[in-house]
Amino acid sequence: MTIPSLATHPGLWTAAAMIAAIVLCSTAGEVLTAAAMKSVGDLDEIRAHSGLKGAIRAVLTCPLFFAGVGFLALAFFSLLLALNHLNLSLVAPASASLTLVTNAIAGKLFLKENVDRRRWTAAVLVCIGVYLLAH
Amino acid sequence: MILGLVAVCAPLADACLSRGMTKLPAISLSHPATLVIAVFTPWITLGIALLIGFFASYLTALSWADLTYVLPATAFGNVIVALLSRFWLQETISLERWAGIVLITVGVGFVARGPSLTVRPAPVVGEERPR
Numbered sequence: 001m002t003i004p005s006l007a008t009h010p011g012l013w014t015a016a017a018m019i020a021a022i023v024l025c026s027t028a029g030e031v032l033t034a035a036a037m038k039s040v041g042d043l044d045e046i047r048a049h050s051g052l053k054g055a056i057r058a059v060l061t062c063p064l065f066f067a068g069v070g071f072l073a074l075a076f077f078s079l080l081l082a083l084n085h086l087n088l089s090l091v092a093p094a095s096a097s098l099t100l101v102t103n104a105i106a107g108k109l110f111l112k113e114n115v116d117r118r119r120w121t122a123a124v125l126v127c128i129g130v131y132l133l134a135h
Numbered sequence: 136m137i138l139g140l141v142a143v144c145a146p147l148a149d150a151c152l153s154r155g156m157t158k159l160p161a162i163s164l165s166h167p168a169t170l171v172i173a174v175f176t177p178w179i180t181l182g183i184a185l186l187i188g189f190f191a192s193y194l195t196a197l198s199w200a201d202l203t204y205v206l207p208a209t210a211f212g213n214v215i216v217a218l219l220s221r222f223w224l225q226e227t228i229s230l231e232r233w234a235g236i237v238l239i240t241v242g243v244g245f246v247a248r249g250p251s252l253t254v255r256p257a258p259v260v261g262e263e264r265p266r
Contacts, residue, residue, distance in 0.1 A: 080156060088149060
């Protein structure tokens, strides 16, 4: 299946779908990676006790880490595809900012982080910022 | 230091990836293998090297801070992306986009002023153990 219109001027919905793919894959990857790193513990302390090899071993023996990396890889290829059709000044800030909002929600739901009013206010400001970026 | 590396490496990597991908012909969804071939072009390779530096710093930060703190605290990279896009890639950035970037930066400032780690309820301490 080819999408000729994609190659030159992607429409609004196509651009939104490309950015949404990056955001969803990034969020899943970052939440899984954050959960993995919390289960591993402070890497600075591990490196102080067991050296760099010990720190790398601690990360690489955590299954959650590989699940996170898998989703981050999907996000990366989604980013490459989007950059082939859209401007960096739209794709990078829009995907990064929306990921911030989805991560705030996912952090509260799955990682039980304290997402207080300060963080929600930031999320609203970021949403308005993304709306302006899309114009 | 670690958060600074995350903020700098990510936008530089994005700029390299963008430079590399815009030099390539348009990629169709019917040929996903061309995305893999793109990985071996110089700009994309440099972008990936920077992403590895970003990822190492990012993992270290995540081991001692909340995800909802690390991401916003390092989102100043958006401003760096805008500057790189404008002055290196020669992209045009409208006044509205600049306003959007400013709002995002203000939002990031809100989050960054809070605590970096969620405090979990700890067992009561302070009483002397019986010897």
